[in-house]
Amino acid sequence: MSFFENSKRYTEVSLIDIATLKRGYDLPVQNRVAGNVPIFAANGQNGTHNQVKKVGPGVVTGRSGTIGKVHYVNGEYWPLNTSLYVTNFHGNHPRWVFYMLQAFKLERFVEGAGVPTLNRNLVHGEKIPLPPLNEQKRIAAILDKADSLRRKRQQAIQLADQFLRSVFLDLFGDPLTWSKNNTSTDWEYLPIRKIAHLKRGYDLPVQNRHGEGVPVYAANGVVGFHNEEKVSGPGVITGRSGTLGTVMFSNESFWPLNTSLYVTDFCGNEPRYIQWFLKFYKLDRFHRGAGVPTLNRNLFLDEMSFVPPIEIQKKFVDIFNIVAAVHSKFNDYSDKNLFESLSQKAFAGEL
Numbered sequence: 001m002s003f004f005e006n007s008k009r010y011t012e013v014s015l016i017d018i019a020t021l022k023r024g025y026d027l028p029v030q031n032r033v034a035g036n037v038p039i040f041a042a043n044g045q046n047g048t049h050n051q052v053k054k055v056g057p058g059v060v061t062g063r064s065g066t067i068g069k070v071h072y073v074n075g076e077y078w079p080l081n082t083s084l085y086v087t088n089f090h091g092n093h094p095r096w097v098f099y100m101l102q103a104f105k106l107e108r109f110v111e112g113a114g115v116p117t118l119n120r121n122l123v124h125g126e127k128i129p130l131p132p133l134n135e136q137k138r139i140a141a142i143l144d145k146a147d148s149l150r151r152k153r154q155q156a157i158q159l160a161d162q163f164l165r166s167v168f169l170d171l172f173g174d175p176l177t178w179s180k181n182n183t184s185t186d187w188e189y190l191p192i193r194k195i196a197h198l199k200r201g202y203d204l205p206v207q208n209r210h211g212e213g214v215p216v217y218a219a220n221g222v223v224g225f226h227n228e229e230k231v232s233g234p235g236v237i238t239g240r241s242g243t244l245g246t247v248m249f250s251n252e253s254f255w256p257l258n259t260s261l262y263v264t265d266f267c268g269n270e271p272r273y274i275q276w277f278l279k280f281y282k283l284d285r286f287h288r289g290a291g292v293p294t295l296n297r298n299l300f301l302d303e304m305s306f307v308p309p310i311e312i313q314k315k316f317v318d319i320f321n322i323v324a325a326v327h328s329k330f331n332d333y334s335d336k337n338l339f340e341s342l343s344q345k346a347f348a349g350e351l
Contacts, residue, residue: 008349024079068107201256
């Protein structure tokens with residue numbers, strides 16, 4: 001039985017006879033000579049070399065370390081030994097194979113309690129519905145267009161982030177360079193605990209999470225949902241242990257986990273300003289602990305900082321809202337989940 005639904009009743013063929021995977025090749029760092037040939041490891045391009053091992057089109061994925069990411073290569077390349085590459089497409093369309101392996105979720109076949117490893121022998125026998133070559137090309141063309149939209153959104157987000165960073169610096173300067181001794185500003189100079197008070201999040205074991213309404217935030221983002229709110233938005237969330245330095249924002253109610261810190265008391269400041277202030281303040285500087293990185297919030301809250309007048313903060317928020325409004329017009333057409341859903345439909349024969 002195939003992982004993909006097979007609504008068009010295509011013949012199901014073993015993966016090894018559609019796209020045969022082979023282990024990449026050793027190339028120690030000390031033996032690499034900078035050149036024009038990209039080196040592909042498990043998680044993508046990892047440097048360059050001056051010798052060609054394989055000629056594209058090629059499809060590369062992870063063998064050990066990072067599992068599940070799939071990369072397409074047009075030209076010459078060197079697949080490292082931490083990767084698997086398609087050594088034979090058996091006459092199938094390479095772009096279709098690339099998207100098929102993405103949708104196939106190779107991370108389901110991870111082995112090993114230490115470094116995650118993908119055993120190609122486990123996946124080679126898996127059955128895949130095989131459409132005719134013309135249908136493969138049609139599916140690949142649809143997914144190429146969808147992927148292009150997704151990438152344009154990612155680029156737009158990056159450009160918007162760069163633009164807002166520039167606006168923040170123009171209005172306020174860099175918070176890390178503010179000093180009471182070398183500025184002529186008349187802004188207030190206060191401990192951060194009187195600007196935005198970070199609180200530790202709350203325990204909520206996975207088995208106790210129920211429902212789909214309220215997002216649950218860990219140190220690096222949303223990790224699930226719960227049917228009860230813990231705090232009301234707007235709120236700013238960042239990491240307390242594990243991942244440090246990521247700064248997130250929620251307009252709605254949310255549940256901050258105990259691996260996070262959150263702010264809902266903004267001491268009269270604009271929440272969006274506080275979000276970006278914390279982004280610039282590089283919270284990972286307050287890392288403590290030789291094992292799991294931990295942010296010592298008391299060290300951070302005792303820091304002194306200037307507080308821009310609320311009128312200037314509001315100028316930043318006005319610009320932020322304009323940029324956010326532009327984004328909201330096309331978010332629905334390029335979301336990652338939408339692309340994944342489209343891929344599943346494509347390989348189920350529903351497009």
